[in-house]
Amino acid sequence: MSTEPLRFDNRFLRELPGDEEDGPRVREVRGAAWSSVLPTPVANPTLLAYSPTLAAQLGLGQDLLDSADFPRVFGGNALYAGMQPWAANYGGHQFGHWAGQLGDGRAISLGELLAPDGARWELQLKGAGRTPYSRGADGRAVLRSSIREFLCSEAMYHLGVPTTRALSLVATGEAVVRDMFYDGHPEPEPGAVVCRVAPSFLRFGSFELPASRGDVDLLRKLVDFCIARDFPALADAGADRYSAWFAQVCERTAVLVAHWMRVGFVHGVMNTDNLSILGLTIDYGPYGWVDDYDPDWTPNTTDAQGRRYRFGTQPQVAYWNLTRLAQALSPLFDDVAPLHAGLARFQAVHAQREREDIAAKFGLAACRDDDVAMMAAWLQILQDGEMDMTLAFRGLMRFDPQAPDPAVLEDAFYSMERRSEVLPAVQAWLQQYAARLRSDALDAAARQQRMAAANPLYVLRNWLAQEAIEQAEQGDLSGVHALQEVLRHPYDRQPGREHYAGKRPEWARDKAGCSMLSCSS
Ligand code: AMP
Numbered sequence: 001m002s003t004e005p006l007r008f009d010n011r012f013l014r015e016l017p018g019d020e021e022d023g024p025r026v027r028e029v030r031g032a033a034w035s036s037v038l039p040t041p042v043a044n045p046t047l048l049a050y051s052p053t054l055a056a057q058l059g060l061g062q063d064l065l066d067s068a069d070f071p072r073v074f075g076g077n078a079l080y081a082g083m084q085p086w087a088a089n090y091g092g093h094q095f096g097h098w099a100g101q102l103g104d105g106r107a108i109s110l111g112e113l114l115a116p117d118g119a120r121w122e123l124q125l126k127g128a129g130r131t132p133y134s135r136g137a138d139g140r141a142v143l144r145s146s147i148r149e150f151l152c153s154e155a156m157y158h159l160g161v162p163t164t165r166a167l168s169l170v171a172t173g174e175a176v177v178r179d180m181f182y183d184g185h186p187e188p189e190p191g192a193v194v195c196r197v198a199p200s201f202l203r204f205g206s207f208e209l210p211a212s213r214g215d216v217d218l219l220r221k222l223v224d225f226c227i228a229r230d231f232p233a234l235a236d237a238g239a240d241r242y243s244a245w246f247a248q249v250c251e252r253t254a255v256l257v258a259h260w261m262r263v264g265f266v267h268g269v270m271n272t273d274n275l276s277i278l279g280l281t282i283d284y285g286p287y288g289w290v291d292d293y294d295p296d297w298t299p300n301t302t303d304a305q306g307r308r309y310r311f312g313t314q315p316q317v318a319y320w321n322l323t324r325l326a327q328a329l330s331p332l333f334d335d336v337a338p339l340h341a342g343l344a345r346f347q348a349v350h351a352q353r354e355r356e357d358i359a360a361k362f363g364l365a366a367c368r369d370d371d372v373a374m375m376a377a378w379l380q381i382l383q384d385g386e387m388d389m390t391l392a393f394r395g396l397m398r399f400d401p402q403a404p405d406p407a408v409l410e411d412a413f414y415s416m417e418r419r420s421e422v423l424p425a426v427q428a429w430l431q432q433y434a435a436r437l438r439s440d441a442l443d444a445a446a447r448q449q450r451m452a453a454a455n456p457l458y459v460l461r462n463w464l465a466q467e468a469i470e471q472a473e474q475g476d477l478s479g480v481h482a483l484q485e486v487l488r489h490p491y492d493r494q495p496g497r498e499h500y501a502g503k504r505p506e507w508a509r510d511k512a513g514c515s516m517l518s519c520s521s
């Protein structure tokens with residue numbers, strides 16, 4: 001190959017026990033954290049998009065990105081020297097129930113790349129074919145869900161939300177058959193492979209699986225490995241390092257969900273196999289962005305009945321997931337007090353972040369106790385008035401406390417009827433907000449700056465993703481590329497790109513892919 005050799009150092013394979021058998025035969029894998037398995041080659045790997053910002057961080061030069069090998073490697077047809085593909089073993093609680101062994105059924109890690117700055121990044125293909133963990137499924141991914149994962153991973157990064165990244169989107173040139181709504185209508189769809197990138201893909205479920213089998217030896221190895229590789233600052237914490245590590249996991253998870261609530265993101269499938277031990281947003285499936293504010297909304301049709309993973313309950317679900325992790329880790333602790341202390345850290349950090357976000361989103365110097373009630377009242381108005389969450393907060397940025405005028409919220413309404421209903425409440429609330437702003441230390445410029453940094457203008461609204469997907473399915477990638485660009489600066493007003501800041505159009509209200517998504521991907 002014409003390019004500088006990339007440096008790989010596959011610690012996960014070197015330091016953790018692996019499966020004795022290679023290849024994709026479906027099986028139960030005990031006593032091992034991974035299985036060697038190669039990506040299944042595809043008919044015609046074609047590069048559709050890549051992230052230039054991530055490529056630069058990884059030290060991938062333009063010659064490598066432009067080479068004919070790049071789509072072959074990131075479509076699963078070739079390997080760079082040093083890559084040693086594997087699928088990871090893990091379990092998980094799905095929708096509240098222990099599901100046993102799950103593992104990477106359609107994800108295959110290629111290796112741990114050492115970037116020029118010394119950072120370690122695991123490169124992982126999603127949709128690369130069968131693994132020992134595929135059970136009855138095909139190990140593939142469709143273009144629509146791959147576009148959604150590719151765009152949203154990078155959008156989240158630019159929003160400042162912890163996340164796995166996405167390097168590339170490669171079309172396979174093969175069809176994948178999916179029954180999108182599990183209603184007996186399977187259809188062939190174009191297939192794709194995304195290369196996801198993260199310092200670690202370990203999940204809560206990675207620890208739950210050995211614990212569920214009473215394999216304390218493997219559990220301990222995993223925790224020691226995770227601390228050594230992913231939390232090096234804790235490696236010297238001595239006998240207390242397990243406690244310190246669990247507390248950090250709790251803190252990071254608290255910070256993560258607080259971000260989701262700040263930007264209006266609904267993960268959609270917060271099973272414990274989909275919660276990253278690093279507190280990253282991981283596994284973009286039937287996620288969604290809140291349009292009209294509704295804490296009970298979930299984009300996931302598979303969860304429409306119980307709505308376990310609706311927007312408003314994400315902090316509670318994260319906490320519940322941490323209790324599952326604590327349970328799994330308990331064999332490593334003589335005393336459960338540090339586990340309880342970790343869970344208490346979650347509550348404290350989450351409450352603290354919530355207050356910081358209230359201050360930032362309202363443009364206040366600091367959050368007072370009565371501001372918490374003011375936020376609750378505001379959110380109730382958004383819900384009653386069926387108002388767009390993103391546009392309502394951006395509207396508040398233009399609000400002048402010397403001349404309170406509800407016109408700044410005009411573009412946030414979806415229905416004129418609802419608007420009339422809530423207008424008196426809006427006016428009363430704005431008076432209260434105006435008084436609060438007049439008593440605050442920040443001047444108008446500082447306030448607006450603070451608000452602009454906490455309230456994104458451009459988010460990957462479901463209908464925007466859907467527009468780009470439908471174009472891409474016709475062979476036109478310009479919509480994907482345009483969204484990539486816009487979402488690189490989500491907090492900055494971008495003249496000429498008003499379309500991307502628009503509220504959900506009427507055609508998208510009840511359309512598949514916009515308001516309804518399933519796990520079928
Ligand atoms: P998810 O809902 O994507 O988090 O997946 C839950 C489990 O199902 C994981 O073990 C996945 O690897 C597996 N899985 C999901 N889709 C597929 C697929 N198309 N082929 C094989 N395994 C899959």
Ligand code: MG
Pocket residue numbers: 273274283
């Ligand atoms: Mg998953």
